[in-house]
Each structure stands twice: as structure tokens, then as C-alpha cells.
Amino acid sequence: MSVDIQAIHERIRQESAFVDKIQAEVGKVIVGQRYMVERLLIGLLANGHILLEGVPGLAKTLAVRTLSTTIQTKFQRIQFTPDLLPADLIGTLVYDQHDGKFTTKKGPIFANLILADEINRAPAKVQSALLEAMQERQVTIGEETFPLDDPFLVLATQNPIEQEGTYPLPEAQVDRFMLKLSVGYPSKEEELEILRRMTKKEIPQPEPVVTPEEIIRAREVVHDVYMDEKIERYIVDIVFATRQPRDYGLEDLEELIQYGASPRASIYLTLASKAHAFLRRRGYVTPEDVKTIALDVLRHRVIPTFEAEAEEMTSEDLVRRVINSIETP
Amino acid sequence: MFRLRVKLGLVLLLAVSWLPWEVKGQTGTDSLSAPEIRLTATLDKTQVPLNRTVRLTIELRWEGPLDRYEVAEIEDPVVRNLKIVGTGSANRVDTQNGRPVAVKEYTFDLQPQELGMGYVEGMAVLYTDTVTGKSHRLVTQRLQVEAVDPVPEPGQRSRWWLGLIVLVAVLAGGAAGWAVLRRRKREPQEPVAPEISLEEKTLEELRQTVDVRRPDLPLRQAYADLSRLARRYLGEKYKLPGLELTTDELLTSLREKTLDDRLVSQVEEVLRTCDRVKFSGSSGDRAEFERLYGIVEFWLVRPAERPESTV
Known part of the structure; x- marks a missing residue:
């Protein structure tokens, strides 16, 4: 291969x-x-x-x-x-x-x-x-x-x-x-x-530098950015750990997460990771791309329980725990 | 004239008879009609257990009405190895030989702090004769009390049996220990397994997992195995979650530990190259892999020569 x-x-x-x-x-x-x-x-x-x-x-x-x-x-x-x-x-x-x-x-x-x-x-x-x-x-x-x-x-x-x-x-x-x-x-x-x-008296003004067609072409390249199966599994592990934390050795999060991330989160995390790799001018996705963007994809998809709120833990804290606990490929 | 001298002599004799026990008011140039004032300071015990208190009583006493003398506020006494835990004061009028006697009494409850002697230093008491308007001062003697071992509190049972149990347990433990030692001396000593260092353990695992002499070595898997072993080794060596960190995060953490630059660049080369092969779908290059393998092996085989942490 x-x-x-x-x-x-x-x-x-x-x-x-x-x-x-x-x-x-x-x-x-x-x-x-x-x-x-x-x-x-x-x-x-x-x-x-x-x-x-x-x-x-x-x-x-x-x-x-x-x-x-x-x-x-x-x-x-x-x-x-x-x-x-x-x-x-x-x-x-x-x-x-x-x-x-x-x-x-x-x-x-x-x-x-x-x-x-x-x-x-x-x-x-x-x-x-x-x-x-x-x-x-x-x-x-x-x-x-x-x-x-x-x-x-x-x-x-x-x-x-x-x-x-x-x-x-x-x-x-x-x-x-x-x-x-x-x-x-x-x-x-x-x-x-x-x-x-x-x-200042004159505030700088930006100039148009890109056409919508260029963006559409770039999007096609983003879709073609290579993602290895190891990375795909890593993304699925992260998303699943928000739903079944116990399976990933995160027993203490079981009581703190009411709802984990949806499959839409996996899709978006994949796309966003590819776009991040594109911005780094790399033709393939690394765990860095996934980990960098994961918090922004997941923070509004993981719903904390009342217990978590009582302990002043936000969904962001929970997602951070998950991301930092999953073994990178 | 003779009778007057006899009376004066009697009065003097009476007054001198009080001297060893009480400090007498210095009336100075007062008229003879000024009643005599007496100051007494006493402790109610000569010995006090550490968990009890001793009471210091300071008493001013004079014949006549209570308002004849105005006593200034008495300050807390200066105490050594004692602590004031309570104070009180009272005024009363007694009768003595059918004549009124005014008494002002101040009490201080004192608790000893440590075993040994406790002292109450002399106290000055200021008072003013309300008839003549003159002020006077009296000083008490220094008092002492001995602080002794605390006494059991009421309701507290003696714990002698507890001491006995402890003694029996100690003796039994000693006997058991002695028996075990004797048995061990009789048994031949088993050889103690030598402790394996992290480097030795990782090297063993590396050689078992990746056999570089194999002609059909699956290169992509070999890159992944080498990267994982290197991460785990670095994580354990430098107390980092090596397997959970990405390459960038691991390198940042190693740099924060102010490791030797040469080691960090070696780590970077190994991990980034492995990442490229693992995640780009590339099949990898045998010569390149063997070089990376050699770098990792060098860390493990010759740790003494490896660039070390300056932490």
C-alpha cells in the first residue's frame, strides 16, 4: 500500500x-x-x-x-x-x-x-x-x-x-x-x-485576494488529504471515550458526562483535521492535527451532568481529560 | 504621761505582731485617724497538677466605710510558667470586734504550663484616701507554686491493663521475629534476582519486537513499533505521558526539561520520521529504518555515553 x-x-x-x-x-x-x-x-x-x-x-x-x-x-x-x-x-x-x-x-x-x-x-x-x-x-x-x-x-x-x-x-x-x-x-x-x-486617523483596510472558485478548489484538495486508518481509529476512540469513558480507563468521567459526542463529531473532526493539515501544507493527517482541533469540535457536543456542574467542571474540562488520556497512534 | 506612753507601746506591739504576715499601708504623714489598710496576696496551694488551677487571692482590708479608700484598677499579675485562665473581684463589709471592716478582693485562676516551679511576681496596688486626697502604693510579695504531674480526670479509668496488653504484644512479636531469624539462618539463602534497568528492559523488548536481521521485515509496522517503544521509554525516563502525547507535545516537554540539544534533535528525527511513514501511507526505507533503530539502540545500550539530562 x-x-x-x-x-x-x-x-x-x-x-x-x-x-x-x-x-x-x-x-x-x-x-x-x-x-x-x-x-x-x-x-x-x-x-x-x-x-x-x-x-x-x-x-x-x-x-x-x-x-x-x-x-x-x-x-x-x-x-x-x-x-x-x-x-x-x-x-x-x-x-x-x-x-x-x-x-x-x-x-x-x-x-x-x-x-x-x-x-x-x-x-x-x-x-x-x-x-x-x-x-x-x-x-x-x-x-x-x-x-x-x-x-x-x-x-x-x-x-x-x-x-x-x-x-x-x-x-x-x-x-x-x-x-x-x-x-x-x-x-x-x-x-x-x-x-x-x-x-490612528486611517484604519487599514483589507483587499480582496481570493475568489470563491479558489476556495472551492481548495476544498476538493482538503478532501483528498490522506488520512491513515490509525488516525481514523484515533478519532473514533476520542469520540467513543466521550460516550463510554469506562472503556478507556476514565471511570471517573462516567458520572460527569450526560451525553457524549455524536457521529457528526467524528465526521467534523475528520474534516477539520484534514483542513488543519492543509493549512500546515501537509498531504496527510497526523495526531497533532486531530488533537489541535478536537477541543473546538467537541466542546459543544459533550454535555456535562449536574454532578459535573456541581464540581465546577465544564464540558471543556471533560473534553480535555478525554483528549489527553487517549493513546496517540 | 506615763499612761500615754504605755498605750503607745501597746499599739506599736500590736502593729509589729502583724508584720510577718501582711504588708501594711504606708500612711506617711496621715493623721492618726486614717484607718490602717492591709494588703494580702496568697495562693491556695503550694503544689498544683498540670491539669488543675491554683487561685491567687489579693485582698485589701481596712476598718471603716468601704468608700474611705479608692483603689486603682489592678492589672494582671506578671506570672512565670503559669497562665491566667480566670479573674474575679468582690467588695464586702465584715465586722471585727463590732466595728465595720471593708474588704476588696481580687482573684486570679492560674494554670501551670510545664512541670516545675511557677512564680507570681510582686504586684503594686495604688489607692487614694478619699478624705485626705493622698495616694499611696503597696506591693505584694513574690509567690511560688510547684507544678506537678497531671491527675486523672474524674471518670477516667486507669489504663494499666492496656499497658499490660502492649507489653505482652511486644514480647510475642519479639519472640516471633527471633524464631523467623533463626529459621532463615538455617535455610540456604536464595539468590536475589538482579534489578533490571529501564534501558535493559526496553532494549530486550525492542530486540524481541523488531528483528532488524529479518530480510522480510514489515517496515511500516517496524516504524510504528520503534516509535511506540521510544515514546514509552522517554515517557518513563522523564516522567511524561509519552504514549498520550503527540510528537510536538513530547518534544516541547523534553525541551522544558532542559535536556541536551543533541538528544532532543535525535528524538525529533526518530519520531518525526516514524510519524511520516506511519501516517502518510509511505512504505518506508530499510536503510533509513536501520539508522533510526541504531539511534534508539544507542540510547539503550550505552546510557553512560548518551547525552544526559541536565536536570
Whole structure:
């Protein structure tokens, strides 16, 4: 058995040239946040939607907006509010008095990149409309069904500290997001650079450097990144350890995990690991790729029990325990 | 005149008769009508067990009304090898020979701290004659008490039988030990298995798992086995979860332990090359594998010459 890794390497070299350009353009505006920018690119390459969680002011929205500017594509920002209606999102039928007919008015969801800002501020019916569109990649208005553009990527943000007047996303709907990012504060040096850069008279503007076609081609290469059976088994072990921790010598987690990760987690962890290898310009996946991205794929898929919450253990703590306890291949 | 001298003599005699027992108030230039004030300091025991207290009583006594003298607040006495655990005070009026006697009493409960002598240093008592407005001072004598062994608390049974049981157990244990020693001396000594070092154990396993002389050596599996043995060895040697860490994590941990750079680069070469073959679907190269095998074998065969940790 021998895989033509050289050919994959060559294709990655050709198709990943835009990654450096995007990072350079995003770096003009965003200081630091390398973790967040890299994950956004993984979402873009692996065709997975991303939920960004972090306190206000961490450049979540700015990062998404900047990323969209670097891609010659249609971008829509939707501010989720309690009075938003599904029709405001997906569109509606409008009666035309001249023709006496109903015409379709498409909503802002018909774009390549969607920023769903503060997604947990809209009521459940609006969230459901968005999440259904995310899953099906199509929208039905009246009697007509419209496919959504390709690439179609939803980047949703939510603020973890405000609970008043919010509608937390149900677990089943959170599962639709490939990654859930926990955006943290910048370092002292980064903050110094932020205040210098953002208080200048002219704030730097990013330039479009990549076309949607290039991204679609890169996605095809991501799918071809080689994943050995050992890595596949490693991914399955990690996911199974969240469901049956006892089988992996993690008896103490048995009482702390209410629900483990779904098979969708295995699929997304595989895709995200391949995209991570692509970003490292490698034609095959290593355990490093899996371990690096596993926390972002699993943190919203492992539901802790009341006992875990009483012990102040978050799903992130549980996932970390699992990842660090499984033998690497 | 003669009768007056006789009376004065009697009064003096009476006063002197008190001297060994009590400290008398220094009236100074007071008029003779000022009643005599007496200060007494006593301990109620001469010996006190460690788990008991001794009571120090300081008493001021004078004839006449209670408000004739105003006594300043008495401070806690200075004590040595004793601890004040309680205080109290009382005023009362007695009668003596049909005349009122005022008594002010201060009590201090003292607990010994250690076996040996405990002392209460002399205490100064200040008082003011409310008629003349003059202030005076009296000092008590130094007192002592001996702290002795604690006494059993009420209800606490004697534990002599417990001591007896312990003694019997010690004697029985000693006898058993002596019997075992004698038997061992009679039996021939079994040879003690030499302790196998981590390097020797890993080398043995490496040679059993990967036979480099085999012409049909399954190379991909051999790379995987070599990588696993190297990780486990490094993990055990440097107290790291070698099998759970990825190559990057393991190298970072080894660098944090300030290992020799040469060793870290050897580890990096071995693990990264093995990773490439294991995960890229490559079939591997025999000459390359033998070189890596040689590096790992070198760590295990000649540990003394291997670049060591500087930790």
C-alpha cells in the first residue's frame, strides 16, 4: 500500500497559496487572535459553520467581516434581535399590484458568508430557520425552494455572560456547527498594538485576494488529504471515550458526562483535521492535527451532568481529560 | 504621761505582731485617724497538677466605710510558667470586734504550663484616701507554686491493663521475629534476582519486537513499533505521558526539561520520521529504518555515553 503523497503535496502547494494572502490581509486589521483566524479558515476549507463565543469587544465581528472582505464574495451581517422574524432572514412573498402576482423577495441569507451576530438574542423560530438553512443548504419560500450559494458559511457569535433576554441554542442545533470557538483576550503586547493601530486617523483596510472558485478548489484538495486508518481509529476512540469513558480507563468521567459526542463529531473532526493539515501544507493527517482541533469540535457536543456542574467542571474540562488520556497512534 | 506612753507601746506591739504576715499601708504623714489598710496576696496551694488551677487571692482590708479608700484598677499579675485562665473581684463589709471592716478582693485562676516551679511576681496596688486626697502604693510579695504531674480526670479509668496488653504484644512479636531469624539462618539463602534497568528492559523488548536481521521485515509496522517503544521509554525516563502525547507535545516537554540539544534533535528525527511513514501511507526505507533503530539502540545500550539530562 503506497499513497502518492507527493502528488497531494504538490496540489496543496498550488491551491494553498491564497492562505498566506488571506492571513496577511486579515493581519492588517486584526492583531493576534491567530487561533480564531486559523479556525475561521478551517471552517471555510472544511465547509463547516462556526459558532464564536466570547465576551464583547474581542474582534469577533471584525474578524469575520475582515475575512469576508478578503474573499470576493457576498457577505451579509444579520444582527439577531428578539423581534426578528424568520421572513426577515430567509425572505418572503410580496404581492405585486401591477401584475397581481406574488413575487419572491429573498432574505439576507442568500449570501456566501453570513455573520449571525448575537444569535442567541433571536427567538427559537428564527434560530431554527437559520439552522435548517445551514443544514439543508436550501431555503423554501412559499412553494419555491432555492439552493443557497456555494460557498455558504455561517459564522455566528454569542456572548456567554449575558443570560437576560437571550434564547440559548438547544444542544441539537448547536451540533450543526462544526466548530465552537472560545475567543479569549489578547496578550498585553497585542493589546498595545491594538490601541496603536485602531486609534490612528486611517484604519487599514483589507483587499480582496481570493475568489470563491479558489476556495472551492481548495476544498476538493482538503478532501483528498490522506488520512491513515490509525488516525481514523484515533478519532473514533476520542469520540467513543466521550460516550463510554469506562472503556478507556476514565471511570471517573462516567458520572460527569450526560451525553457524549455524536457521529457528526467524528465526521467534523475528520474534516477539520484534514483542513488543519492543509493549512500546515501537509498531504496527510497526523495526531497533532486531530488533537489541535478536537477541543473546538467537541466542546459543544459533550454535555456535562449536574454532578459535573456541581464540581465546577465544564464540558471543556471533560473534553480535555478525554483528549489527553487517549493513546496517540 | 506615763499612761500615754504605755498605750503607745501597746499599739506599736500590736502593729509589729502583724508584720510577718501582711504588708501594711504606708500612711506617711496621715493623721492618726486614717484607718490602717492591709494588703494580702496568697495562693491556695503550694503544689498544683498540670491539669488543675491554683487561685491567687489579693485582698485589701481596712476598718471603716468601704468608700474611705479608692483603689486603682489592678492589672494582671506578671506570672512565670503559669497562665491566667480566670479573674474575679468582690467588695464586702465584715465586722471585727463590732466595728465595720471593708474588704476588696481580687482573684486570679492560674494554670501551670510545664512541670516545675511557677512564680507570681510582686504586684503594686495604688489607692487614694478619699478624705485626705493622698495616694499611696503597696506591693505584694513574690509567690511560688510547684507544678506537678497531671491527675486523672474524674471518670477516667486507669489504663494499666492496656499497658499490660502492649507489653505482652511486644514480647510475642519479639519472640516471633527471633524464631523467623533463626529459621532463615538455617535455610540456604536464595539468590536475589538482579534489578533490571529501564534501558535493559526496553532494549530486550525492542530486540524481541523488531528483528532488524529479518530480510522480510514489515517496515511500516517496524516504524510504528520503534516509535511506540521510544515514546514509552522517554515517557518513563522523564516522567511524561509519552504514549498520550503527540510528537510536538513530547518534544516541547523534553525541551522544558532542559535536556541536551543533541538528544532532543535525535528524538525529533526518530519520531518525526516514524510519524511520516506511519501516517502518510509511505512504505518506508530499510536503510533509513536501520539508522533510526541504531539511534534508539544507542540510547539503550550505552546510557553512560548518551547525552544526559541536565536536570
